[in-house]
Amino acid sequence: MNNPVLLIIIPLLLAFVSVIIKKAGKWILLLGVLINTVLAFFITTGETIIGGFLPPAGINLVVTQFTLVGVILINSLMLLTIIMSIDLVGKYSVILLTALAGINGMLLTGDLFNLFIFMEITVIAAYILSAQAKKYHHTITYLIIGSVGSTFYLLGIILLYHLTGSLNMADVAAKLPLLTTKELLVPILLIFIGIGVEVKLLPVSGWVKGVYAHANRLIAPLFASIIAGTALFVFGKLFVSVLPLSDTLTMLILVMSVMTFVFGEFAAFKQKQVKEILLFSSIGQAGLITALFISGLVYAAVILIISNVVSKLIMFTIAGAFTEKYQTDNYHSLSGVFVHNKITGIAFTIAALSMTGIPLLIGFYAKLNILIGFFHAGNYVLPVIVLLMTIVEGAYIIKLLLALWAPGKEGQVSLESFAVEKKQLLSVKNTAICLIVALVLIVGGTLIDTTSKIVTNGQPLLGDESPYFIISQSKGGE
Amino acid sequence: MIRLASLLLLLIGLYGVLTTKNVIKMIISINIMELGVNIFIISVGFITNGVAPNLTEHIDSSLSNFVDPLPQALVLTSIVIGLGITSLGLAFARKMNKKYGTYDLTMIGGMKDE
């Protein structure tokens, strides 16, 4: 029951079943996601050997606390996405189940090549899902960039195999520190670029705008929340536990992450369409998360990932509903849309405010940990950048929220009559789910001791020993 | 030597993706890249004067000098993945052509279809 292989096998099997019994596709999908989420809560930390060959020769699945957090989070969010947008699934149930298998595989595997395989499975499913919007040129762009990226990744791990004789993550992690920096430079670089495509780091994020901006209510949260979250967890595992980084390399990757962060947020500031604001914000946050991982602040990174993927789930679902009901994404054309959809608006607002770091929401808790972590590590420049970008973030999020809540031109008192046509954005079921998820953001941000206990379970994540914020710290020396 | 040749293939493929405008050619270039990588992988496993890693009655497993079988397994998988992506890419290219009438990405990117 607590064998992590089931998390991968069951969706795959159900995918095949779904091909055979085409009519029940939606229900099989729902069943698969449900089973996966339930199973995710049952797995325990440890190692599972596949096929009876002991590592380092064979493949294994490794579950650490870090992995556990990732698996539970991503599977639950997948369940919520499917429940909310099951009407849009159509013929994609096979692809979605395959993607689910691939995602779980990416999170659980302990072998580098196995990671490549699952990454490819997920990415191919992603290509097909992105084609749902019928903007094929964006799909092709994504496909080409993704293929180049995965080719680089493959080359990278082969070089590592050449250097260490093994493809098992733990084994490689043990052997790599013995090698010189010059030998390691090229493979690590290649792996970085390969995984960077999915993580949306700046130079390789050219595909993001095309794919995210046209995704609908089902696909957009899938990309922005589920696949993005998985990619970040994988990045974390690789670059914290597996690959040793020399100082120069750390500095270079850090510069790139910070540039992603800054340029992503600046680009988001300029946008006029809701989905574009959100996607550039995702790019920016991905840059920040990678910077946190590289600096060794794993706990802060994980909290930020949780905050981001949950917020983006709500926000992209609602943004997808905007396009669905009003055929436009431009927030000036949508002014006052929340007047008729107050509860949806509240859920959206809570998610948005969490992103800007308003206290008592989990986004603020993430920011606190980031600041504490960086100051503890002696880094005083990055906190300044993070806080400046928070101001920029706050600016565009508030501008967005103001436009969506308060219609009316400048100089006129906001009245309901200025709002757009009344349409129900989300069905009752979806509004309820969005609201409950938003409440999780509040609860997670207020009961921070509970949150930290759930996330870390008493162990330092990926060996990160840096301090993070717990309630007793605010009470001084009481 | 083989390694250099495979890396050269990789670079040629990269150059192709970089410079060509036609989507089909881009996909072909990616294929060339993957070809280069695959050859590189096999070459990694090569041991001088090694024999193919087949266990038959004629070959004594303890004495023989096998080349590394693992990269060969990797390459098989990689080729299949490459196949999948190529066919997917070509299918999308075809769909794109039917919708926009061209295989040239720069022509479509300029269109205001957002």
Place this chain on the structure above:
Amino acid sequence: MTFITVLITLLALSVVTYLVSLINNKLGAYFTIVTSLVTLLLLFLLKNSIGQLASISLFTFKLTTVGWYFSMVMVVVYFTSAFLNPFWMKKMIYPAAYNLFYLVSLIGTIGMFFARDFITLFIFWETVVWTSTFIIQMGKSRKSSYVYYVVSAIGSMVTLFAMMLVYQVSGTLEISVAFNALTGQPVLALIVFFTFLLAGLSKIGIFPFHVWLPMAHGSAPHTFSPVLSGGLVKMGAFIAYISVSAFAAYEAFSSSFTIMGIPAPIYIIMVLGAISIVVGTVMAIRQDDAKKLLAYSSVANGGYILIGILLFDQLAFAGGMLHLVSHAIASATAFITIAIVAHRTGTTKMSKLGGMIHKMPITYTVYLIAIISMAGIPPMGGFVSKWLILQGLADHGLLFIAAAAFFGSIGSFMYVFRPLSAVFLGQLAPKHENVKEASIMMQIPMYLLTIATLLIGVFPKIILKVIAGIQAEAGIQEIVMVGNTIVVANGVLDTFRVFVVFGYGFLIALVIFILRRKSRRVTLMDTYTSAEFVHTPELLHYSSNFYAPFERLTKKPYPVLNLYEKVSIKIKEIGHMAESLFSSPKPAVTIFWIIIVFAIFFLGGVL
């Protein structure tokens, strides 16, 4: 009654108010009045528990005199402004949310003033920020709400940086203890001083962070503007207080460069305060919209409060704290009267109003008393506080700042007079012939606040006693009062005697007025055009272009808002560049970047 129970009660009442508002808006608005009254009473009772510590979840609180002082001011302003709420429910797009946010922001301020650690302070501060942002947007302008939030965010984020830096250095988050770790580290202390103070500066509206004030106060819903101007800006004064008391700025900078006897960093901030006085006064004189005028006056008065608190001595500090109260009350009163006029006539533009004294005499009198206080004329409260501040400045020999303060005082007379004569005196437009006086509900806060202004002016001892307590807590020399007289180094001030003198003068004037022959009453329209046909009546209106020579003199207003807008445009441009560079539809561009990155890394790694 512990503080936590008070907080929880208030929160529960806010939720009840929200639920009631969902059913019936007006009833919910009455609930805000009730809740703020309850808050007032509970806080008053808490005075006996000064010194109590409390904590819940991650919040820790400590009941201090200064916290109590600030919260009482806040609650009084909220309570009196709440009386206007029921009349604005019809005009709000989200009336239930307004009531909720009204009360939650009140709770936020109270929680903030009693915070014992940085995180509690920050959390309650931010609560006030976002609730007020969402209230301001319900008014006339979304842009002002946006600017308000952005400037506030700049302040908050910089202050958060300071808090976390101090936490890192000292290992504790407790406000009264944490700053001690900075002694002996002058550079760090300097950085922390300027960054920590920033949230306070932006909230008070000190130059150059004042740009949001006229926009937000001017276009917020009329019933919330008194709260914004009379109440919320005082939050910034609290941060200023922390920076001199807990941070012990004078000790931290005791060895640094001094200007005119004040350590340089503190002097710089005081200069900013002085500039705010001048800028606020000048801009206020130019305004045509009554609310914007009062908003600029808040900028100017914020400067006084800041200077007073930063001087941290016997006189000016007491003056600054007292000015906090007297300005809060006077400003709230002024905004409430303008709100009432706006409620009856539909506009706050002074060039469109006039002659309201005929229809709203009570409102006129209340406004008159409020502006007498604001201008710093005895026997009202504003006089005592300004007198104390100026005494303190003179004592320290701070020439230039005192000059700015005097200029502000004189200028304030000009700008407070403008709404009086433009709105209340002058010609009554025919369309306002049917304007009625304010309803009883709206008169109650006016009476309350007027009595308060008078009390502070005649018997400032009531407030000064509390301030002396604050001074004792902070370890500075207390203000000395003998009976009702304030004793300072340069002399004494017995406000009751002053009041009596004014009273005699008023009586004499009244007697003369009654005994003399009555003037002949002529209706307004009779005297106006004298048989001339007027093509442009607007130009002949009494209050259009009121201070024309002055306005010609100060033609170019300071374009500080332009600076902010330029930064915003630059960020958009960089974003656009980033987007076009990296998010191109052609994969070739991305591949190109991959190669560049590869090359850079490779070179960087190899070298």
